[in-house]
Amino acid sequence: MLGAARRDARAFQALYAATSPKLFGFALRILRKHELAEEALQDAFVSIWHAAGTYQASLAAPMTWMAAIVRNKALDILRRAGNAPDIDAAQFDVEVMNNIEDTGPGPAQSLQASTEARALAQCMAALERAQRQAIGLAFFHDLSHSEVAQQLALPIGTVKTWIRRGLAKLKTCLAREGL
Template identity: 70%
Template sequence: MSNDPQSDPQQLWTWLQAAARRDAKAFRSLYDATSPKLFGFALRILRKRELAEEALQECFVSVWNNAGTYDAQLAAPMTWMVTIVRNKALDILRRSGEAADLAAGQFDSEVIDALENPGATPIEALLISSDARALAFCMSTLEGKQRQVVGMAFFHDLSHSEVARQMALPIGTVKTWIRRSLERLKACLARRERA
């Protein structure tokens, strides 16, 4: 086990559980351990310090309000929080009207790398990377909760009912959001392919 709380998932999980019980001291420890990395991640997306600070604040408000919904079987604590700050940063971009100008290369390289096939030839790797960037860009055009629902269903392989339970939403809403989001993703990918 690592002595660095930022890289110790067990310690982060403990603080999240305590935050779910409204333990302000544990929440502060969680913030102190993770905020530098989360801020850096937001800054890479937003490229402006004040916007990254806003994303970080919104992220921790969401963590405080949703710590009780965190499920260690779905993601490591840091992965869960990185996803939240990324979604908040993309929401800020969308609100500011800059999302359309966001270059595909600005998306987290770890996400793109995870989609790449390590055994691919250089030409195949280039195509996979291009497809991954296109998908990442199109995902960023979805509204925050719709993007989260699609991500849970397809990237975490959860059923519609599991997504509904995790998000505390009616299953009909989840099905509608997934259907509409897939239609938007298909249209976005088709537009990018024609461009």
């Protein structure tokens, strides 16, 4: 926040990267439409950039201050559309701040995780059965190489080779997917 107040573009970029997923989820909860939430978030970060010098740490935490700006921008969008909500502002703020402080993944992280999971599943399916089985036992069931060898009734050297080759194929496949 201090860097943004000094008009440091890199500091502002870091602030955006660290806070935008939560703030986007907050805007999305109010507006219920992805494109409107994006608009509110963009408007909010323009305001944050211009007002960062007026931020007072003694009055509110940075995330609380930024959430209030996002909330106001989202409500402005609703008002312009003639859809101003009939809400208990105090209760709404409590609920929103509880959600912002939640350490679970936000909508953007959940989408990224599901995209990565689908890509991993496709790449795993492309492996030979023996490689897929060895990697699955080692990484998804948290077994050591010797435990995998014991489970599959194979020499440990064979298991290590299957896992190494399978991981190399996964790496290549995931790289093709941009991951």
